[in-house]
Amino acid sequence: xxxxxxxxxxxxxxxxxxxxxxxxxxxxxxxxxxxxxxxxxxxxxxxxxxxxxxxxxxxxxxxxxxxxxxxxxxxxxxxxxxxxxxxxxxxxxxxxxxxxxxxxxxxxxxxxxxxxxxxxxxxxxxxxxxxxxxxxxxxxxxxxxxxxxxxxxxxxxxxxxxxxxxxxxxxxxxxxxxxxxxxxxxxxxxxxxxxxxxxxxxxxxxxxxxxxxxxxxxxxxxxxxxxxxxxxxxxxxxxxxxxxxxxxxxxxxxxxxxxxxxxxxxxxxxxxxxxxxxxxxxxxxxxxxxxxxxxxxxxxxxxxxxxxxxxxxxxxxxxxxxxxxxxxxxxxxxxxxxxxxxxxxxxxxxxxxxxxxxxxxxxxxxxxxxxxxxxxxxxxxxxxxxxxxxxxxxxxxxxxxxxxxxxxxxxxxxxxxxxxxxxxxxxxxxxxxxxxxxxxxxxxxxxxxxxxxxxxxxxxxxxxxxxxxxxxxxxxxxxxxxxxxxxxxxxxxxxxxxxxxxxxxxxxxxxxxxxxxxxxxxxxxxxxxxxxxxxxxxxxxxxxxxxxxxxxxxxxxxxxxxxxxxxxxxxxxxxxxxxxxxxxxxxxxxxxxxxxxxxxxxxxxxxxxxxxxxxxxxxxxxxxxxxxxxxxxxxxxxxxxxxxxxxxxxxxxxxxxxxxxxxxxxxxxxxxxxxxxxxxxxxxxxxxxxxxxxxxxxxxxxxxxxxxxxxxxxxxx
Numbered sequence: 058x059x060x061x062x063x064x065x066x067x068x069x070x071x072x073x074x075x076x077x078x079x080x081x082x083x084x085x086x087x088x089x090x091x092x093x094x095x096x097x098x099x100x101x102x103x104x105x106x107x108x109x110x111x112x113x114x115x116x117x118x119x120x121x122x123x124x125x126x127x128x129x130x131x132x133x134x135x136x137x138x139x140x141x142x143x144x145x146x147x148x149x150x151x152x153x154x155x156x157x158x159x160x161x162x163x164x165x166x167x168x169x170x171x172x173x174x175x176x177x178x179x180x181x182x183x184x185x186x187x188x189x190x191x192x193x194x195x196x197x198x199x200x201x202x203x204x205x206x207x208x209x210x211x212x213x214x215x216x217x218x219x220x221x222x223x224x225x226x227x228x229x230x231x232x233x234x235x236x237x238x239x240x241x242x243x244x245x246x247x248x249x250x251x252x253x254x255x256x257x258x259x260x261x262x263x264x265x266x267x268x269x270x271x272x273x274x275x276x277x278x279x280x281x282x283x284x285x286x287x288x289x290x291x292x293x294x295x296x297x298x299x300x301x302x303x304x305x306x307x308x309x310x311x312x313x314x315x316x317x318x319x320x321x322x323x324x325x326x327x328x329x330x331x332x333x334x335x336x337x338x339x340x341x342x343x344x345x346x347x348x349x350x351x352x353x354x355x356x357x358x359x360x361x362x363x364x365x366x367x368x369x370x371x372x373x374x375x376x377x378x379x380x381x382x383x384x385x386x387x388x389x390x391x392x393x394x395x396x397x398x399x400x401x402x403x404x405x406x407x408x409x410x411x412x413x414x415x416x417x418x419x420x421x422x423x424x425x426x427x428x429x430x431x432x433x434x435x436x437x438x439x440x441x442x443x444x445x446x447x448x449x450x451x452x453x454x455x456x457x458x459x460x461x462x463x464x465x466x467x468x469x470x471x472x473x474x475x476x477x478x479x480x481x482x483x484x485x486x487x488x489x490x491x492x493x494x495x496x497x498x499x500x501x502x503x504x505x506x507x508x509x510x511x512x513x514x515x516x517x518x519x520x521x522x523x524x525x526x527x528x529x530x531x532x533x534x535x536x537x538x539x540x541x542x543x544x545x546x547x548x549x550x551x552x553x554x555x556x557x558x559x560x561x562x563x564x565x566x567x568x569x570x571x572x573x574x575x576x577x578x579x580x581x582x583x584x585x586x587x588x589x590x591x592x593x594x595x596x597x598x599x600x601x602x603x604x605x606x607x608x609x610x611x612x613x614x615x616x617x618x619x620x621x622x623x624x625x626x627x628x629x630x631x632x633x634x635x636x637x638x639x640x641x642x643x644x645x646x647x648x649x650x651x652x653x654x655x656x657x658x659x660x661x662x663x664x665x666x667x668x669x670x671x672x673x674x675x676x677x678x679x680x681x682x683x684x685x686x687x688x689x690x691x692x693x694x695x696x697x698x699x700x701x702x703x704x705x706x707x708x709x710x711x712x713x714x715x716x717x718x719x720x721x722x723x724x725x726x727x728x729x730x731x732x733x734x735x736x737x738x739x740x741x742x743x744x745x746x747x748x749x750x751x752x753x754x755x756x757x758x759x760x761x762x763x764x765x766x767x768x769x770x771x772x773x774x
Contacts, residue, residue: 071139073614073640074632075722077605078120078145082152083724084629085112087650087716089156093163099171100377101652103366106168109160110364113153114222114295117328121149122297125327137607138632150352161358175377177264177369182275185267189258190275193267197276201252205273207280210242216346219246221296221324224270224361228277229287229339240287242342245280247273254365264372268360290335292343293361297324326353333358379652382743384413384530385750396423397507397540400516404694405538408704409522410653411746414529417503417536418445420518424505425453431513432459432506434552436498439523440478446524447478451485461488463555465498490556492686496571498555499681500674500688504548515545519690521657521672532656533739535672535701541566541693555686570675570687575608577689578677581662581669582612586619588665595621596663598705602656603630604646605678617643626708627718628655636720646718649711651739659705660689670698704742711738 091097092105127142135141140148169179182190207228208217219225224247229240247254247270256272258265274289329349331340333356344354375381389405390396396419399405407416422445424430433453440447454460464479483489492498501520506513522534547567553559554569561572568577582597589595597616604610604625610633617623623644625633635644649655660671673689675681692698708715713735716724 071135071137073634074138074607074610075634076136076138076140076145076148077630077632078116078124078149079152080630080632080722081116081120082149082156083722084648084650085109085116086156087648087724088112089160089163091650092160092168098376098378099168099175100369100372100374101379102163103168103172103369106160106164107364107366110362110366113157114364117295118221118298118324121146122299122325122327124149125325126297129325146350146352154355157355157357160363164363165359172369175374176262177372177374178262178266180258180265180267182267182271185258189260192259193256193272194276196256197272198279201248201269201273202276202279204248204251205245205280208244208246210244210346217244217246219244219294220250221298222293222362223247224249224291224293226270226273226277226289226291227335227339227343228281228289229336230281230284231287232283233285234283241284242339243281245273245277249365255368270360288336288339290332290339291357291361292332292335293330294326294347295328295330296326328353328355330355330357330361332356332361380743382747384410384415385746387412387416390416390419396420397427397505397509397516400538401514401540404541404692404697406697406700407536407538408657408742409532409534409536410530411533411742414526417518417520417524417529418449418526420505420516420538421446421449421453421503424507424516425449425456425458427507429509430458430505430507432461432504434461434463434504434548435524436463436465436500436502436555437478437524438465438497438499438501439528440525444478444524445526447482450482450487454482454486459488460486461490461552461556463490463492463498463552466491488556492555495684497680497685499685500551500569502548502551502688504545504552514540515542515548516540517544517548519544519672519688521659521674528654532654535657535659537672537690537692537697539694544690551688566691566693568671568673568689568691570681570685570689571683574675574687574689575606575682578609578660578682579612581660582609582616584664585621585662586616588663589616589619589621592665593620594663594665595619596661597621597623597625598661598702599624599677600626600655600657600659600705600708601676602628602658603676603678605630605632605676606682607632609677609682613644614640617641624709626655626705631718634720634722635718641720647709647715648718648724649708649715649738651714651737653739659701661702661705668698668702670701672701707741708738710736713737714739 088105088109092102092109094102097105124142124146128146133141133143172178185193208214210216226245226247228243228245230243231238231240249269252269254269255266256269258267270291277286277289326347326349329343329347331343331354387405387407389399421433421435424433433450435450450460450462462482466476466479479489501523503518505516507516517539518536520534520536522529522532522536543565547564550559550561550564551567551569554561563573568574585595585597595616604627613623613633617640621643625644625646626649627646628648628650631646633641633644633646635641635646658673658676660673662669670692671689672692673687675685675687675689681687692701712727714737716726718724
């Protein structure tokens with residue numbers, strides 16, 4: 058690449074950006090590396106195999122389907138990274154095929170044998186005893202046979218519309234009563250969505266399984282009496298699942314989304330996974346019937362849908378899992394029962410999952426019962442099925458409080474859950490609002506209004522993660538409690554923007570997308586360029602899930618050329634090319650894939666020592682900056698700012714799970730100088746909080762013992 062003028066970086070050269078889809082594949086490759094890593098406990102490796110599969114499913118349903126729609130629409134324009142849709146589809150296949158092969162090699166040759174060594178076994182039907190096969194055959198006849206529907210395929214019966222991501226069996230049959238061999242094809246859908254896929258074999262070790270499809274396969278002749286089975290092969294199809302909504306024309310958004318979710322089952326086919334040993338004739342039949350292209354076919358050497366391996370994580374075997382860890386309650390909430398008094402004293406920072414999300418749930422729960430609380434407002438993007446927060450909102454409404462829930466019905470793959478909770482909230486008297494037309498509500502904010510000393514006081518919780526108690530144990534996120542009056546006023550204005558016709562264009566503390574977040578981010582980078590020019594100390598440290606936005610990337614290139622040192626922690630997609638002379642030699646990009654899913658977003662700007670630090674719900678992507686309601690909020694409390702900055706810098710010390718992005722788009726692991734110098738930062742955070750909690754617990758015991766002792770002395774006297 059030619060050296061670029063340091064002040065005239067402009068969009069245009071395809072060499073300036075990595076392709077988004079190919080960058081995502083590199084991310085999922087890092088997930089697969091964790092499945093391969095023998096230093097990870099065995100069941101955790103099985104979990105990473107599962108995550109690799111479920112990630113791929115979503116990638117095909119959303120991203121690859123978008124590429125295919127471009128191809129079908131004859132869109133041949135090159136993207137900003139210089140790739141046409143046809144070329145991209147071929148490139149996706151070329152990169153993914155070997156990764157899928159490697160996934161099954163890890164599964165077949167490494168994980169499965171080692172699971173067996175630890176008494177977790179998967180059996181084939183022919184490996185079972187006669188008594189076991191009798192029991193399984195009876196199970197098939199009583200529980201499975203009644204719900205199976207063999208579907209003939211011929212001139213009268215077209216190929217069936219199979220459910221997205223369901224496993225199916227293609228059976229080739231022959232009629233033995235005819236002299237001429239005339240093979241017929243039938244399809245049976247495996248009902249693993251309503252029947253457990255892993256069948257526990259009685260009489261063997263507790264964790265001895267046979268797969269549901271193997272049970273059906275062994276009993277397949279019972280579905281076709283009088284016919285001879287020539288061959289049976291498994292296959293699985295993936296369809297487009299991106300909802301296409303015309304919100305402005307919808308009379309009822311909730312009903313519209315319900316209808317679109319149903320259509321998702323029959324969307325455009327984008328991938329065919331098929332048994333590697335499928336006979337060529339049958340494979341060609343399926344290819345023709347399903348109208349799939351060569352670069353959409355993935356031959357699988359083993360059980361389809363390894364995403365179901367996640368079920369194995371339910372097995373209780375501590376030596377095969379990470380050391381157990383229970384998130385700790387912050388000392389701020391242990392020392393004082395009055396949660397509102399606590400927040401009034403100081404801003405409180407929580408780093409999840411190391412500190413428990415239960416403090417957030419309790420904040421809403423206490424507000425639901427507190428007679429001084431008049432109103433609760435909260436945004437819900439994704440929430441868990443057994444959500445304590447949902448129950449608290451319902452309780453609050455029943456207690457006569459003004460409760461508002463901004464529910465994002467369009468949260469991808471959570472639409473059905475959110476519809477259920479939206480109706481439950483509405484039925485309880487909660488004001489349920491579905492946000493603004495054309496914009497997803499992705500910000501994470503809760504507001505509690507409480508009457509104290511004859512005036513209304515506002516308490517705010519702001520977070521980088523969802524109000525979801527399940528994922529809060531698995532994702533890393535940052536959260537802040539504050540009673541800062543300016544934050545409270547901004548929170549009120551934001552909810553008015555979400556629920557009414559407010560046209561607020563600026564806020565005192567909050568930065569809001571799509572109103573002013575893009576402009577603010579660019580301005581903050583510009584300011585760092587200015588500080589570098591004047592004081593030679595420009596520095597940016599940012600942590601996010603994805604970096605995609607071209608305007609922001611170009612501004613970062615400009616800052617790099619000005620001499621600003623930039624360190625980026627980007628877990629997933631990164632389109633920025635680091636380390637390119639004349640463009641980005643002052644930028645380093647790191648990615649951490651480990652025990653917990655890195656989800657926190659934080660943005661630090663040195664500002665000549667008068668630093669600015671923001672947390673937020675948004676990645677640096679066009680969808681976050683332009684098509685979603687997002688918030689980025691400054692950390693004003695210097696003590697909290699120091700704590701967060703320390704955490705961010707500690708992430709940079711990891712040399713076990715962190716990879717560094719190279720200028721060719723690949724990632725390299727950082728090697729520790731010795732075993733003694735190895736730092737797995739997530740495990741370090743776990744150990745730190747356990748150590749701190751133990752020390753504080755001992756201090757609490759001493760305080761209690763002292764109180765008891767003094768009381769005793771008083772009585773004696």
